[in-house]
Amino acid sequence: MNEQEIIDITNRVFEESFEIEKDRLKPDAHIFTDLGLDSLDVVDLVAALQKSFGVNIRNEEKVRNIRTLKDIYDFISAIKKEGH
Amino acid sequence: MKRVVITGAGVISPLGSGVHSLMEGIASGKSAVRYMEEWARYCGMNSHVAAPAELKDEKKIPRQNRRSMGRMSIFAAQAAEQALADSGINVTRMQPDRMGCIIGSTTGSAISISKAFEIMLFQKDLSLLPSSMFFQCMSHSAAMNVAQYLGLTGYVMATSAACASSLQAIGTGYEIISSGRQDVLLCGGAEELHPSVTGSFDVVFATSVKYNQDPQKTPRPFDKDRDGLVCGEGSGILVLEEYEHAVRRNAKIYAEITGYNTCGSGSHISQSEDKSIVQCISGTLKNAQVTYEEIDYINAHATGTIQGDKEEASAIKQIFGKTAPVSSLKGHIGHTLGASGAIELIAALYMMDKGIIYPTFNLDEIAPDCEGINHVMKPVEKEINTILKNCFAFGGINAALVCRRLNK
Structure with a gap:
């Protein structure tokens, strides 16, 4: 899976699960302050990312550090490289 | 109060x-x-x-x-x-x-x-x-x-x-x-x-x-x-x-709620019974300080079940005889269960405002076991000042409410 695929799949999660328009999905968009997610949304975000990427990240400590879309792209990319 | x-x-x-x-x-x-x-x-x-x-x-x-x-x-x-x-x-x-x-x-x-x-x-x-x-x-x-x-x-x-x-x-x-x-x-x-x-x-x-x-x-x-x-x-x-x-705040007022009562039948979990319905309605009329003759319209619970309609008709007959017109709206909208009391009360308030009572849809021939009350079979134009709304539920739960026009 290349980086563009990770970006496309992640952005689709935000469009479909959180009803956020495509043009707001910039890499430096803050998922809380810019995109309006809250703590409950993060639970659903993790579930949606797990399903979309076939990974298990629910108990990953690094999930807590995610702030921007780019953080998610990088996080998924790293997880994929580690072979989770 | x-x-x-x-x-x-x-x-x-x-x-x-x-x-x-x-x-x-x-x-x-x-x-x-x-x-x-x-x-x-x-x-x-x-x-x-x-x-x-x-x-x-x-x-x-x-x-x-x-x-x-x-x-x-x-x-x-x-x-x-x-x-x-x-x-x-x-x-x-x-x-x-x-x-x-x-x-x-x-x-x-x-x-x-x-x-x-x-x-x-x-x-x-x-x-x-x-x-x-x-x-x-x-x-x-x-x-x-x-x-x-x-x-x-x-x-x-x-x-x-x-x-x-x-x-x-x-x-x-x-x-x-x-x-x-x-x-x-x-x-x-x-x-x-x-x-x-x-x-x-x-x-x-x-x-x-x-x-x-x-x-x-x-x-x-x-x-x-x-x-x-x-x-x-x-x-x-x-x-x-x-x-x-x-x-x-000079609000538009549809009606005043003047009486309410609720009770359990203590007799059967799924079958309503006239005795406890009579108790519920009588208590409501007492709380509202109205006589049965003052009720201008009864919006019945009447869901179309064999047993429930018979018991409600019997209870209404015991209290009101043929004085108050009775209709049910469930022939139009089915039984909206937990929403039914509110939806049907709103419809009854509308009827009170317009001075018209709509009949029970699909009531073509009154069942012998539901006779003795004033069934509304076609639209009736009438001044309506006081209404009674009934609701009955699984568990032997009864509830009834009286509303009246404020200008009367």
């Missing part, structure tokens, strides 16, 4: 969104009952008819409010929004601890409960449960969702008494405002269709099963060919307001 008046109403019913759609459908003799093709796959399900409401415009509710709403909470939020707009109340201008809501339902969202158990029982993976699933399933889901959506910070409560839920909500709201503890309460109920809901009546032979191929002919309250109830869905919400509060 404070006086309590109704200053707003909102409805999502099987006949459409809004009070106007509901009353236009009733006035023109429409039935919202249809054949439910998708229910034929359930083994042991004999009734394949229902009165669905249309779910629409739900995306107008912000996602973070909507995510915790099952179907019935969306209906409740939309009906509550209509009721609030109708009342002209601006929530932000209210004293925060003096305005809330009481909204009842049989359970939380039946669809969401079913989905949650599908995940739990078949997939056995809790991580697949959406974060807000439980909020859709809770018994007070409609009440808390409406409160969150509209920013209500006073009393927030849910009454759960199956088909008497919304009338209990209105009655409880009446008692709370009457006691001086709140100024405004949005009261009513909500319910949604699901095969498990109709199934709960089907297993005890309370559903209509003979009209699957002719759905508009059922339910048939008080009729000799009635064979059971038909489930509907939707929400009805009324704005209850302390009288002086309403007068101060």
